[in-house]
Amino acid sequence: MNHPLVENYFRIDKFPHIWCPGCGHGIIMASIARAIEKLGLDKDKVCVVSGIGCSSRAPGYMDFNTLHTTHGRALAFATGVKLANPELEVIVISGDGDLSAIGGNHLIHAARRNIGLTTICFNNNIYGMTGGQYSPTTPTHDKGTTAPYGNIDKPFDITQLAIGAGATYAAKTTVYHVNQMDKFIESAIKHKGFSLVEAISICPTYYGRKNKKGSVVDMMTFLKDSFVDHKVAEKLPAEKKEGKFLMGEFINKIEPEYTELYDGIIESLKK
Amino acid sequence: MARQVKFLQGNEACVEGALMAGMRFYSGYPITPSTEIAELSAVRLPKLGGKFIQMEDEIAGIAAAIGASLTGLKSMTATSGPGFSLKQENIGYAALTEIPLVIVNVQRGGPSTGLPTAPGQGDVMQAMWGTHGDHPVICLTPDSVKETFDLTVRAFNLAEKYRTPVILLTDEITGHMREKIEIPDQSEIEVYNRKKPEKNEDYKAYKVYDGDIVPKMANFGEGFRYHVTGLMHDETGFPSNSTKNAGILMDRLMAKITDHLDDLVDYEEIEIEDAEYVIVAYGGNARTAKSAVKKLRAEGIKVGLFRPITLWPFAEARMNEISKNVKDILVTELNYGQLKLEVERVVRGNCPVRFFGKANGEILIPEELILNFKEVL
Numbered sequence: 001m002n003h004p005l006v007e008n009y010f011r012i013d014k015f016p017h018i019w020c021p022g023c024g025h026g027i028i029m030a031s032i033a034r035a036i037e038k039l040g041l042d043k044d045k046v047c048v049v050s051g052i053g054c055s056s057r058a059p060g061y062m063d064f065n066t067l068h069t070t071h072g073r074a075l076a077f078a079t080g081v082k083l084a085n086p087e088l089e090v091i092v093i094s095g096d097g098d099l100s101a102i103g104g105n106h107l108i109h110a111a112r113r114n115i116g117l118t119t120i121c122f123n124n125n126i127y128g129m130t131g132g133q134y135s136p137t138t139p140t141h142d143k144g145t146t147a148p149y150g151n152i153d154k155p156f157d158i159t160q161l162a163i164g165a166g167a168t169y170a171a172k173t174t175v176y177h178v179n180q181m182d183k184f185i186e187s188a189i190k191h192k193g194f195s196l197v198e199a200i201s202i203c204p205t206y207y208g209r210k211n212k213k214g215s216v217v218d219m220m221t222f223l224k225d226s227f228v229d230h231k232v233a234e235k236l237p238a239e240k241k242e243g244k245f246l247m248g249e250f251i252n253k254i255e256p257e258y259t260e261l262y263d264g265i266i267e268s269l270k271k
Numbered sequence: 272m273a274r275q276v277k278f279l280q281g282n283e284a285c286v287e288g289a290l291m292a293g294m295r296f297y298s299g300y301p302i303t304p305s306t307e308i309a310e311l312s313a314v315r316l317p318k319l320g321g322k323f324i325q326m327e328d329e330i331a332g333i334a335a336a337i338g339a340s341l342t343g344l345k346s347m348t349a350t351s352g353p354g355f356s357l358k359q360e361n362i363g364y365a366a367l368t369e370i371p372l373v374i375v376n377v378q379r380g381g382p383s384t385g386l387p388t389a390p391g392q393g394d395v396m397q398a399m400w401g402t403h404g405d406h407p408v409i410c411l412t413p414d415s416v417k418e419t420f421d422l423t424v425r426a427f428n429l430a431e432k433y434r435t436p437v438i439l440l441t442d443e444i445t446g447h448m449r450e451k452i453e454i455p456d457q458s459e460i461e462v463y464n465r466k467k468p469e470k471n472e473d474y475k476a477y478k479v480y481d482g483d484i485v486p487k488m489a490n491f492g493e494g495f496r497y498h499v500t501g502l503m504h505d506e507t508g509f510p511s512n513s514t515k516n517a518g519i520l521m522d523r524l525m526a527k528i529t530d531h532l533d534d535l536v537d538y539e540e541i542e543i544e545d546a547e548y549v550i551v552a553y554g555g556n557a558r559t560a561k562s563a564v565k566k567l568r569a570e571g572i573k574v575g576l577f578r579p580i581t582l583w584p585f586a587e588a589r590m591n592e593i594s595k596n597v598k599d600i601l602v603t604e605l606n607y608g609q610l611k612l613e614v615e616r617v618v619r620g621n622c623p624v625r626f627f628g629k630a631n632g633e634i635l636i637p638e639e640l641i642l643n644f645k646e647v648l
Contacts, residue, residue, distance in 0.1 A: 076331035080338025109327035
């Protein structure tokens, strides 16, 4: 007997999923389902859109209107879906490479428009599907198969990038902090404008092995010990903030939403 | 609304045709010489309750249109040379996922940035082969403002009927030229809408049911909750690594075109009946050829014009038949001989196939075409 959440929100006949043992992506996928359940959304009115990569295979397992698009373009397809039918709750699932490298332009413009899309970034700091190449979020000095001598790039902070581009809801959490993730994804879906939840995932198979991060438990422990809520961090002395990463809800504000503005134009032309 | 007589650019006629065919979504990116299509769509669509969006780039322009089509809105994007190159990956996506869509390419001169405001016909082979992998292609090309209107309507209808992206390949000549056009009343326009599945049916998103050409297509949001992927898939729509399934899908996609050539292939013939010589021309350049044929006929030379209206699939059978009865075929186009390769292929040595063209951004004038034609006499 499957858990009711699995029965209700997943395409059970499509399991087992393709993700490696220890991959963090399943945790995020389940968190999205729990948020949808909590909000009581009509499954027929939910559309999940993804690009290409490990995380982008998630929609195939999820029992909604699902669209697995081309690499990097999930937000552009999703913009068309949402504008064409604003009644749909459109959730975009995208990896760090998909969202911030090949799809970076779509991310900043979807945020700028404040269109009512919810983007969940499964950030595992690596290109997993192609076998462990460094991505725009791979930390400097870390290794990937295409950074054999250490990465000399500076990583993106995807949450801050989205905020800079105009996102009206943005939060960061990790696959260790699951209760927080559920809460953030729920808030992001409820949010009217463009929302982003950056979920830090783990890739033990490629990123972990290449960078000697130890076991899956070691990688989860690292998330537990290294991430601190930005509001908590404010009150910490400098030496306690060293080596820590900030998480939490960074922005949550109301601004006019794109499809509502467009519907306003349509209404004004009827007069 | 009754018929209306207007003086329009080809690009404007394209929008008029699109709206009458039922377009309710346009997404694109500004590019010369196609921009008027976006501009007029931006003005007209919201008045009809439709949606227009200017996206951040050409790739997003086609991606949003595909997304919108999945919700049931007839969608279009328009572009020109460089933008057409950028859209190629998602043209293949729409072809494999069988999402109806119209893509307009108002061809301009040259490769790269080339000659943005000058005519060219250098994207003929790209329209067929531009996206990777084998895939079905329907490509229409008009030679006048009125035909731009008619073919835009037809492009939407074919996209819906065959569930495939349809390319309307115009050029800077027909796109920017103004002509008198009588726009028919909406009641005179034949509009084809995609077949939708019945509710509660055991819906398989990519299964072709008896009597249908393509799978029935449900709108996202109407209760079918199916999966769309650019991966090879089986008739449920979910990814499949089975080479057997991939073969079945590919055969079906290609057969949508090859089994319906009678419905798809369209061409115009002028004075072909008794012709000893044939000029093949299409799009804006066909106007030069029409004028040349008229002048040559006045001199008593038995020459005819064959004008493909459907560029892809090409009028293979008819072209071959004609080639059996003529001494020479001259293909003229604004490139270095792209359709000429196809004509040569289908003529199969029945008669010589010559080429005369230009790819410097100038149009051909009838006199230079006549001069070249006469070399064969």
